[in-house]
Amino acid sequence: MTTQQLVQEIHKKKSFLCIGLDVDLTKVPKHILEFEDPIFEFNKSIIDATIDLCVAYKPNTAFYEAYGLKGWQSLQKTIQYLNEKHPEIFTIADAKRGDIGNTSTMYARAFFEDLNFDSVTVAPFMGKDSVEPFLEFENKHAIMLALTSNDGAFDFQTKNADGKELYKVVLETSKNWKNAQKLMYVVGATKAEYFTGIREIVPDSFLLVPGVGAQGGSLQEVCKYGMNDNIGLLINSSRGILYASAGNDFAEKARVEALKIQQEMEMILSK
Amino acid sequence: MTTQQLVQEIHKKKSFLCIGLDVDLTKVPKHILEFEDPIFEFNKSIIDATIDLCVAYKPNTAFYEAYGLKGWQSLQKTIQYLNEKHPEIFTIADAKRGDIGNTSTMYARAFFEDLNFDSVTVAPFMGKDSVEPFLEFENKHAIMLALTSNDGAFDFQTKNADGKELYKVVLETSKNWKNAQKLMYVVGATKAEYFTGIREIVPDSFLLVPGVGAQGGSLQEVCKYGMNDNIGLLINSSRGILYASAGNDFAEKARVEALKIQQEMEMILSK
Numbered sequence: 001m002t003t004q005q006l007v008q009e010i011h012k013k014k015s016f017l018c019i020g021l022d023v024d025l026t027k028v029p030k031h032i033l034e035f036e037d038p039i040f041e042f043n044k045s046i047i048d049a050t051i052d053l054c055v056a057y058k059p060n061t062a063f064y065e066a067y068g069l070k071g072w073q074s075l076q077k078t079i080q081y082l083n084e085k086h087p088e089i090f091t092i093a094d095a096k097r098g099d100i101g102n103t104s105t106m107y108a109r110a111f112f113e114d115l116n117f118d119s120v121t122v123a124p125f126m127g128k129d130s131v132e133p134f135l136e137f138e139n140k141h142a143i144m145l146a147l148t149s150n151d152g153a154f155d156f157q158t159k160n161a162d163g164k165e166l167y168k169v170v171l172e173t174s175k176n177w178k179n180a181q182k183l184m185y186v187v188g189a190t191k192a193e194y195f196t197g198i199r200e201i202v203p204d205s206f207l208l209v210p211g212v213g214a215q216g217g218s219l220q221e222v223c224k225y226g227m228n229d230n231i232g233l234l235i236n237s238s239r240g241i242l243y244a245s246a247g248n249d250f251a252e253k254a255r256v257e258a259l260k261i262q263q264e265m266e267m268i269l270s271k
Numbered sequence: 272m273t274t275q276q277l278v279q280e281i282h283k284k285k286s287f288l289c290i291g292l293d294v295d296l297t298k299v300p301k302h303i304l305e306f307e308d309p310i311f312e313f314n315k316s317i318i319d320a321t322i323d324l325c326v327a328y329k330p331n332t333a334f335y336e337a338y339g340l341k342g343w344q345s346l347q348k349t350i351q352y353l354n355e356k357h358p359e360i361f362t363i364a365d366a367k368r369g370d371i372g373n374t375s376t377m378y379a380r381a382f383f384e385d386l387n388f389d390s391v392t393v394a395p396f397m398g399k400d401s402v403e404p405f406l407e408f409e410n411k412h413a414i415m416l417a418l419t420s421n422d423g424a425f426d427f428q429t430k431n432a433d434g435k436e437l438y439k440v441v442l443e444t445s446k447n448w449k450n451a452q453k454l455m456y457v458v459g460a461t462k463a464e465y466f467t468g469i470r471e472i473v474p475d476s477f478l479l480v481p482g483v484g485a486q487g488g489s490l491q492e493v494c495k496y497g498m499n500d501n502i503g504l505l506i507n508s509s510r511g512i513l514y515a516s517a518g519n520d521f522a523e524k525a526r527v528e529a530l531k532i533q534q535e536m537e538m539i540l541s542k
Contacts, residue, residue: 022374062374065381072343098394099367100421103293103333110336123369125396125416127423145396150371152398155444161430161437173426 001118002139003206006090007230009055014266016231017258018056018092018208020238021046021078022063027243029250039067039074044081046242049251051086053262056234058092058208079115090234091117092143092208098123104133112137119143121186121208124170128177135179141206142183146171146198149188149211171201184208189235192221203228210236219261223268231269237261272389273410274477277361278501280326285537287502288529289327289363289479291509292317292349293334298514300521310338310345315352317513320522322357324533327505329363329479350386361505362388363414363479369394375404383408390414392457392479395441399448406450412477413454417442417469420459420482442472455479460506463492474499481507490532494539502540508532 010016023039035041047057059078064071082089097107097120104122111120112134119141122131134142147157147167157167174183187198189211198207207226212219212235219235226233237257245253281287294310306312318328330349335342353360368378368391375393382391383405390412393402405413418428418438428438445454458469460482469478478497483490483506490506497504508528516524 024377060370060374060377062368062370062377062381066377066385068381068385069340069343069347071381072340076340094370096368096370096394096397097333099331099333099365100419103331106295106331106333106337110333110339110342114337114339123367123394123396125394125427126367126419126421127426127428129421129423131423148371148397150397150400152371152400152402155398156396156432156437156441157398159432159437159440161427161432166427166430166432166437169430170427 001090003141003230005088006055006206009088009090010231011269013052013055013262014269015053015055015262016233016235016265017054017261018058018090018234018236019046019050019054019241019258020094020210020236021057021059022238022242023074024063025067027246029246029248031248037070037074037077039064039071040077040081043074043078045251046254047081047086049255050241050258051089053255053258056090056092057082058094058236058238060094060238076115079117083116090119093117093120096121096123096145098126098130100126101129101133104130108134108137112140119184121145124174128173131174131183132178135177135182140182143208144170144174144183144185146185147187147194149190153188168197168201171198175202186210187226189218189222192218192225195222195225199226199228204230204232206232206234208234208236212237219264220268227268235261235265272361274412274501276359277326277477280359280361281502282540284323284326284533285540286325286533287504287506287536288325288532289329289361289505289507290317290321290325290512290529291365291481291507292328292330293509293513294345295334296338298517300517300519302519308341308345308348310335310342311348311352314345314349316522317525318352318357320526321512321529322360324526324529327361327363328353329365329507329509331365331509347386350388354387361390364388364391367392367394367416369397369401371397372400372404375401379405379408379411383411390455392416395445399444402445403449406448406453411453414479415441415445415454415456417456418458418465420461424459424461439468439472442469446473457481458497460489460493463489463496466493466496470497470499475501475503477503477505479505479507483508490535491539498539506532506536
């Protein structure tokens with residue numbers, strides 16, 4: 001999918017919500033466990049209940065790999081379901097991959113060719129040749145970690161590197177990489193004021209923003225400092241939507257939570 | 272496996288060689304492709320031909336994920352084969368994972384419980400809470416990226432962070448994390464003199480060293496600056512061994528290459 005198509009979808013749906021499909025089988029309603037592929041059944045129910053309220057879905061690969069071969073199969077079925085039924089959805093493999101060049105190419109093939117995701121999250125630590133292979137695929141995107149929403153973000157990402165915070169160095173450096181226009185960035189919502197400085201460096205890029213809701217960030221604040229002319233934001237919510245109810249009404253309750261966020265987004269977009 | 276057991280194996284086999292099982296089906300002999308699971312068959316042949324010459328095997332997950340579900344199955348069969356036939360071997364899932372805490376726990380379960388690897392490589396960018404979950408498992412290890420062997424290593428890892436190179440900050444900071452004694456580090460062999468400074472920070476830790484051979488590093492130099500009283504080094508070779516021949520004699524030729532390295536190691540150990 002092109003960035004332009006994503007922007008069109010945002011305007012059409014009046015939403016820039018991304019739903020994280022991080023299925024933990026200890027948290028899903030018991031009757032789901034009776035299905036042959038409970039992870040896929042749970043995802044399918046969530047997708048069917050929220051499809052008109054969001055523009056992106058983001059399975060985190062850890063939650064699938066933890067269930068081994070069966071988990072990888074659930075991931076495959078989930079992305080196939082999205083590709084076939086909802087090709088207008090922007091799909092994100094939240095995998096945080098990154099390795100030396102020829103190895104990153106293998107990861108890119110895994111997520112862009114074998115699974116046909118629109119994008120994959122990548123880690124910057126190994127530098128240019130670990131990320132550029134992800135940018136060689138037409139209409140595919142790499143979403144690189146810049147400033148994350150966890151406590152550990154302050155261990156290295158905010159370290160002063162030659163006069164500025166490391167995450168700013170990461171953003172600036174990556175702008176010079178080949179096909180950098182296909183890069184998006186992960187920026188946690190825990191400190192909305194960081195977005196001002198980030199927008200000075202990457203005014204046009206899309207930012208994937210975790211940490212709104214469950215992790216404490218405010219949607220209004222993030223939009224105030226982070227939104228650009230093309231919206232430029234994908235706000236992720238996972239647990240707050242997926243586990244809104246542990247009962248048989250989990251999908252309805254997930255819709256209620258997603259709707260709340262979508263309505264707040266619609267209000268922001270109308271301004 | 273405990274570090275002590277690994278050291279014992281090194282002395283027993285007179286080798287600290289790790290063989291990277293990075294199977295690229297475009298590079299294996301044609302007859303291998305006729306098997307139902309060519310990746311596993313290739314690995315099995317390599318393992319059978321080199322098992323007495325090395326102490327560790329390291330499949331890089333990218334090369335399995337690229338083949339989708341079948342690839343994940345090949346990875347599973349490979350680790351099962353090693354666990355059943357060669358429990359004395361130290362196994363490394365070269366996955367370079369790392370995410371927020373609850374997600375890293377899922378990755379740790381995937382590699383330590385579902386697949387039963389002894390260790391997994393992790394990326395430091397997201398800090399303490401992204402790595403500590405990997406250190407909570409008994410007799411399991413996280414091998415964290417410090418200074419890698421690719422060109423991109425010089426984009427961020429060697430940046431001056433508050434007065435010293437970022438990779439040194441990573442090493443120092445991680446020493447204070449919970450269960451830090453289970454940490455090992457990835458240190459590329461491209462500049463052997465870096466090992467002196469690294470050993471000042473982590474004198475006792477095991478270092479996993481890629482980049483000897485194909486990527487240009489010298490074994491003698493690495494050992495001169497990087498070896499400690501417990502040896503403390505695992506030297507990885509992948510392509511130089513796996514693809515020593517593209518013919519039917521690939522396993523024999525792989526053994527010849529592994530033997531060369533093992534003999535050089537035996538000489539170094541005897542000093």
